[in-house]
Amino acid sequence: MATLLRKATQRLDQTSSPSEVAVDETERIYRKTVSDLQKVYHKKIAPLERTYMFEKFHSEPLTNQDISAQPMVLLLGQYSTGKTTFLEYFLGHSYPGSHVGIEPTTDRFVAVMQGEEAQVIPGNTAAVSNDLPFKGLSHLGEKFLSRFQVSRMDNPLLQNLTFIDSPGILSGTKQVTRGYDFGKAIRWFVERSDMVLLLFDSHKLDISDEFKLAISVLRGHEDKTRVVLNKCNQVSQQELMRVYGALMWSLGRVVPTPEVIRVYLGSFWPASRPPLKHAFDDTKELLSQEQKDLLEDMRLIPKNAAIRRLNQIVKRTRQATVHAYICGHIRSLMPTFGSKEKKLKTVMDGLDTEFAKLQHKYNLAQGDFSDHAAFKHNCKYLKGKEFPRLDMGLVNAAQEALNADFPELMRRFPSNVSGVPTASLNGPQRSSHNPHDQQLQRQQLQRQLPAYSAMANIDLKNNDSHNPFAKGAILNSQYRFAQEFSHGVDPETGTISSSAAAQNMGRWGQDPGVMKEVWDYVDWRCEGRLDQVQFEAAMRICQLLFENRLELGQAKQQVFNELGIQGQP
Numbered sequence: 001m002a003t004l005l006r007k008a009t010q011r012l013d014q015t016s017s018p019s020e021v022a023v024d025e026t027e028r029i030y031r032k033t034v035s036d037l038q039k040v041y042h043k044k045i046a047p048l049e050r051t052y053m054f055e056k057f058h059s060e061p062l063t064n065q066d067i068s069a070q071p072m073v074l075l076l077g078q079y080s081t082g083k084t085t086f087l088e089y090f091l092g093h094s095y096p097g098s099h100v101g102i103e104p105t106t107d108r109f110v111a112v113m114q115g116e117e118a119q120v121i122p123g124n125t126a127a128v129s130n131d132l133p134f135k136g137l138s139h140l141g142e143k144f145l146s147r148f149q150v151s152r153m154d155n156p157l158l159q160n161l162t163f164i165d166s167p168g169i170l171s172g173t174k175q176v177t178r179g180y181d182f183g184k185a186i187r188w189f190v191e192r193s194d195m196v197l198l199l200f201d202s203h204k205l206d207i208s209d210e211f212k213l214a215i216s217v218l219r220g221h222e223d224k225t226r227v228v229l230n231k232c233n234q235v236s237q238q239e240l241m242r243v244y245g246a247l248m249w250s251l252g253r254v255v256p257t258p259e260v261i262r263v264y265l266g267s268f269w270p271a272s273r274p275p276l277k278h279a280f281d282d283t284k285e286l287l288s289q290e291q292k293d294l295l296e297d298m299r300l301i302p303k304n305a306a307i308r309r310l311n312q313i314v315k316r317t318r319q320a321t322v323h324a325y326i327c328g329h330i331r332s333l334m335p336t337f338g339s340k341e342k343k344l345k346t347v348m349d350g351l352d353t354e355f356a357k358l359q360h361k362y363n364l365a366q367g368d369f370s371d372h373a374a375f376k377h378n379c380k381y382l383k384g385k386e387f388p389r390l391d392m393g394l395v396n397a398a399q400e401a402l403n404a405d406f407p408e409l410m411r412r413f414p415s416n417v418s419g420v421p422t423a424s425l426n427g428p429q430r431s432s433h434n435p436h437d438q439q440l441q442r443q444q445l446q447r448q449l450p451a452y453s454a455m456a457n458i459d460l461k462n463n464d465s466h467n468p469f470a471k472g473a474i475l476n477s478q479y480r481f482a483q484e485f486s487h488g489v490d491p492e493t494g495t496i497s498s499s500a501a502a503q504n505m506g507r508w509g510q511d512p513g514v515m516k517e518v519w520d521y522v523d524w525r526c527e528g529r530l531d532q533v534q535f536e537a538a539m540r541i542c543q544l545l546f547e548n549r550l551e552l553g554q555a556k557q558q559v560f561n562e563l564g565i566q567g568q569p
């Protein structure tokens with residue numbers, strides 16, 4: 001498998017692009033876009049974040065290295081789930097300074113990066129290095145930095161990806177105090193990662209409190225989260241079915257919608273090590289296919305990285321704007337005379353009502369508000385400082401970025417989603433694979449779903465009672481996407497394929513995860529094709545997400561309303 005991935009990477013490097021000139025041009029566009037994105041962020045967003053102390057409530061300001069950093073894959077899991085071995089499997093070798101064992105072994109975060117020579121850089125040095133994207137980690141303190149390192153090694157896979165190995169999350173009596181804010185550290189990496197792999201061991205599925213904390217940080221990042229159920233060949237097929245069901249059930253207790261997270265089954269054991277003594281082979285074929293799918297999924301990461309980064313900054317800008325409104329609003333409620341402290345306490349007690357008022361007054365998206373309990377908790381970091389007044393100059397600058405700069409940057413990416421460069425931030429486009437290969441995702445899902453639905457007693461075909469597309473309730477097409485449809489329609493079936501639809505939906509710059517959700521919603525029969533009304537509804541949802549800054553649920557609801565359908569989407 002490691003060879004497969006290496007071969008795939010080599011293939012990526014060798015695949016001839018239309019012409020070297022075109023490749024250079026694509027690379028130039030992407031580099032320029034990233035550089036302009038850095039400028040917009042520092043000019044229009046960072047001042048707003050600084051003024052309203054955004055980092056105390058959300059996350060530290062972005063550095064230029066954060067924006068242009070190589071795509072990152074974060075590995076998370078309880079101890080001994082095989083994270084370090086998983087990396088060895090993909091890289092073909094162990095990374096410098098790695099430890100593998102039955103007991104908790106990796107006691108630190110390790111960034112595994114490309115380097116001509118094997119090298120270990122201690123956390124303190126890495127956090128001040130200008131050419132590494134880890135300056136923001138200094139905020140986590142000395143104790144954390146002593147538990148962080150960069151391991152460099154020469155490996156073709158690392159040309160396009162950086163892996164973060166993390167300390168094994170401990171369970172039960174093994175849980176210890178780490179001496180630094182573990183949740184904050186995980187959040188820092190999760191926010192900057194392009195994919196988060198959550199590893200589970202098919203032998204032990206217990207989810208400790210610390211692991212729950214780590215999973216809770218993933219909320220809102222479901223689109224880039226993948227679950228890997230590892231060591232699957234250590235159990236029989238029958239046991240695997242049970243373990244899989246138990247995993248989904250356990251996940252359901254900590255993740256609101258575990259079904260949207262893709263689960264890969266596998267046993268990631270390096271070819272360089274002696275073969276495992278006890279391995280069941282009744283699931284060999286399934287595991288091999290699953291491992292290939294994960295490889296494919298990972299291979300697409302660099303392609304989507306530039307768009308994802310832009311989307312992350314768009315999301316961050318909206319949150320920073322809402323945060324400014326909240327701070328300004330609380331400040332406006334403070335009395336000129338009398339006890340501010342007392343008033344602040346009353347405001348904090350009714351924070352949910354204040355948030356609702358603000359949302360209504362400025363027509364803000366609910367999803368851009370922080371959780372009010374978390375907001376209240378973070379207020380203690382202000383240490384008696386007053387909330388700043390609302391400065392419309394700063395808010396307008398951020399609005400301008402949202403309304404003009406970001407869409408302009410987004411337009412520079414090829415309208416064909418599959419044209420997103422392979423190494424958008426690090427190198428030229430070399431592959432024509434479609435990152436939104438719905439067909440592939442559908443096949444993966446379908447392969448796994450029967451087992452899960454059988455266990456969970458779900459009748460997939462009849463589980464669409466709320467879906468308007470299931471009722472055939474959709475009426476005349478009323479949106480303006482008929483032209484796009486006519487360009488991609490297959491005249492024989494009167495439908496449009498997933499790749500053609502994805503190209504059009506990609507115009508609205510949504511994350512692949514969101515696009516997949518929209519797709520799954522309109523393609524309720526899992527046919528892999530859309531008729532005109534389904535296509536136009538999908539386009540309209542994406543458009544609403546982009547323009548009106550609605551959340552997915554709200555966008556679906558609005559399309560629902562526009563189509564005159566009663567009920568909930």
Ligand SMILES: Nc1ncnc2c1ncn2[C@@H]1O[C@H](COP(=O)(O)OP(=O)(O)OP(=O)(O)O)[C@@H](O)[C@H]1O
Pocket residue numbers: 077078079080081082083084085086099100101102103104105106107166167168169230231232234267268269276
């Ligand atoms: N696919 C696999 N099948 C069977 N055993 C495995 C597999 N992968 C790893 N192991 C075994 O599991 C143990 C833990 O592996 P490893 O150290 O890679 O896990 P880890 O998650 O990195 O641990 P930690 O969190 O403590 O750093 C080792 O004994 C390793 O040999």
